[in-house]
Amino acid sequence: MAVSFANVNSEAGLKKLDEYLLTRSYITGYQASKDDLAVYSSFSAAPSSKYTNVARWYSHIDALLRLSGVTEEGKGIKVESSAVPVASTPDVAEAKAPAADDDDDDDDVDLFGEETEEEKKAAEERAATVKASGKKKESGKSSVLLDVKPWDDETDMAKLEEAVRSVKMEGLFWGASKLVPVGYGIKKLQIMMTIVDDLVSVDTLIEDHLCEAPVNEYVQSCDIVAFNKI
Structure with a gap:
């Protein structure tokens, strides 16, 4: 409805x-x-x-x-x-x-x-x-913007994004994304995600999932650009 x-x-x-x-x-x-x-x-x-x-x-x-x-x-x-x-x-x-x-x-x-x-x-x-x-309600969620960098200009960015979004965790919700030119023909992926703070650690997500096999076949590194409580 x-x-x-x-x-x-x-x-x-x-x-x-x-x-x-x-x-x-x-x-x-x-x-x-x-x-x-x-x-x-x-x-x-x-x-x-x-x-x-x-x-x-x-x-x-x-x-x-x-x-x-x-x-x-x-x-x-x-x-x-x-x-x-x-x-x-x-x-x-x-x-x-x-x-x-x-x-x-x-x-x-x-x-x-x-x-x-x-x-x-x-x-x-x-x-x-x-x-x-007696306190204001806290959502317990955060909005995070990630920079995901490929290995080189030959990396298939569509497959890179597919690999990133393939990471599934309770309390993790992937959002909008876009490709941003870096230079020398290389682009990086900027992608939004919403996390439930008590369920997802961003550092653990990056180190144990986005920078490990099979995702690291496409991903060289990930950086947090913005982190906001919602």
Whole structure:
């Protein structure tokens, strides 16, 4: 089901989005996608820092766009117009509910789409932890930009990227990438990844996976260009 948001330039819209991002790093899924880009583009200005979760998400997407762009396909979202509506409820845009079965008499409007039982349980547990600790929620994730350098100008960069992405670990999510000219016909691969801090060590990932067989057939070295908590 597509997710729907009210006017994100209004107090009510920002509050709803802030609550939605309390237990999420991205609008949908576990990687930055075109859904994030759609919501990001609907802002007329950077959100106030008092909306902690929105400000954190906005800064992260802004950084991704500056570094490598967002290319992951989205799941579909809807953002209401930023213009102030003329209706009697100026701060809340009405969300069009999906067609219901004849025997469905639930009139509640779900602005953010249906969540699975697992998502609801995870959100409840995270909210309970935040309430108990009295601290702001920490995502426990980091966004990392890597420079991956080939052996020489004859290295097949498509196979190099394929080898890098073949590394699979719990808590590791590969993102956008691009080739950057270095000189003398040589290019390096810049690739984004999101990691769950408690599950993935970047140093271990590089030393034990990216710089070892079979990946090191194509990869000479890897360097961390940017490392940001999200």
